[in-house]
Amino acid sequence: MRKRSHGSRAVVAVTAAAVLGAAGCDVVGGDGPEASDSRTRRATPSPTPVWDSSPASIAAVGDSITRGFDACSVLSDCPEVSWATGGSAEVNSLAVRLLGASKAATHSWNYAATGARMADLPAQMALAATRKPELVTVMAGANDACRDSTDAMTSVVDFRAGFEEAMRTLRRAAPKTQVYVASVPNLKRLWSQGRTNVLGKQVWKLGICPSMLGDADALDAAANLRRETVQKRVEDYNAVLREVCAKDPRCRFDGGAVYAYRFGTDQLSPWDWFHPSKNGQARLAEIAYRQVTARSA
Incomplete structure (x- = not known):
């Protein structure tokens, strides 16, 4: 017990x-x-996200597409309808969607130039950087592929060097600026859509993108090889844009969205059947807005 x-x-x-x-x-x-x-x-507060989907100011660099060339009248820029910075209600540009119409008028700048190639981008970036924008949009490369011949196209090596220099130029002056990079459009689809229009083909004969659009009705082996060579170069350019952008935490490539967009004749300028119409500019603005405001690239 x-x-x-x-x-x-x-x-x-x-x-x-x-x-x-x-x-x-x-x-x-x-x-x-x-x-x-x-x-x-x-x-401990969570770190500030690298990508801000609500930038307060925008600068645009690139070529004639971003200048709205041939969207309003023949052979002239029309930045008012630019997909990136335009104020037109018909387009509802990226700047208007992000900033609102009134603020977009004072906090967005367009430094793109008709005819520009990738080699021209560093100088444009230098100008854009002076504004210290929170976002820079890039659309360049079509003119590098649209040359008098396939031999005259910008090499992939030079294209990469130009884009890398453009990014370095921006980073030296504006290290925190975000960059949205649009892919180079599908030039072969441009040929397949535009060649259905008799007037369009006549305009192309004036020298618009000869490497792809020259002799538009030819379907022989040489013509097909020429177009495939241009198309491959565009795809290589897009790979460069993706790879260089991926090295920068504040850069977002569109994932090939512009290249993959299945545009029709309504999206092409009625004056040259090459550049985007106002409708085409609006579609580019939609794509850009989706990419910029997405939670992840």
Whole structure:
């Protein structure tokens, strides 16, 4: 009986010690090191995301597409309908969608130039950087592929060097500026859509993108090879844009969205059947807005 009692007291003692030990952990509560660490972890604010989907200012660089060339009248720029910075209600540009119409008029700048190639982008970036914009849009490369011949197209090596230099130029002056990079459009689709229009083909004969659009009705082996060569070069350019952009945490490539867009004749200028019409500019603005405001690239 006494042995049983002694054993019971031992069990009670062990149990009490365990309870007190547990209670001791609870007592430490807010003052113990573990709780302090936990509080510190909870109090630490989450880091500011690298990509801000609501930039407060925008600058655009690139070529005639971003200048709205031939969208309003023949052989003239029309930046008012630019997909990137235009104020036209018909287009509802990226700047208007992000900033609102009134703010877009004072906080967006268009440094693109008709006829520009990738080699011209560093100088445009230098100008854009002076504004310290929160976002720069890039659309360039079509003129590098649209040359008098396939031999005259910008090499992939030079295209890469030009884009890398443009990014370095921006980063030296505006290290925190975000960059949205649109892919080079599908020039072969441009040929397949535009060649259905007799007037369009006559305009092309004036020298619009000869490497792809020259002799538009020819379907012989040489013509097909020429077009495939241009198309491959465009795809290589897009690979460069993707790769260079991926190295910069504040750069977002469109993933080939512009290249993949299945545009029709309604999206082409009625004056040259090459540049985007106002409708085409609006579609480019839609694509850009989706990419810029997406939670991830």
